[in-house]
Amino acid sequence: MDMITSMVSDKPAVIFSKSSCCMSHSIKSLIRSIGANPTVYELDQVANGKQIERALLQIGCQPSVPAVFIGQQFIGGSKTIINLHLRNELAPLLK
Template structure:
């Protein structure tokens, strides 16, 4: 198999494409690896907990989401990132997982649900209670 034909510059048409593919696949691999490491950090905090909320003590939306979930009778595990020594590290891990903004970040049944917009959307569509029931956070 030869890339050089009558026009010896033909190889330069293939080289940039090959370089892009290699760079892209390396970039994807690095991003996937970061996400796996981030998920491992977060999953240790989620273990055996039906509802976990990553919050900041000064965030009004975090307070609203905590109140909403508690209103169903659930007892969420709340991590106040601004009060934790490894809070910035956890916040970076949440960003790697796609949480933007990072707080509130809600996990129900060890699954990332999202932030305030996603939770409010579930509430409006009357789907939040069933999600909490399936996770074992509430019984009724």
């Protein structure tokens, strides 16, 4: 968890993603369409991606990607983000 904490610290929005994951792509597009500019970590393109993925699974992100952090807090995966958006609660979190 310390590794994840250091990766999200001082960043308003972070998405852990895989470049081949369609849900990751959708969540990145959704968050960018709201006007946010998230930091994105593509786990299949970073050296310690498998280690990061294991850490995400340990904190309860099932599946491991996409995993969204806003304000250094773990918000959730694609279902949670889409539900927040549908309830008009995602944009206020990002602002």
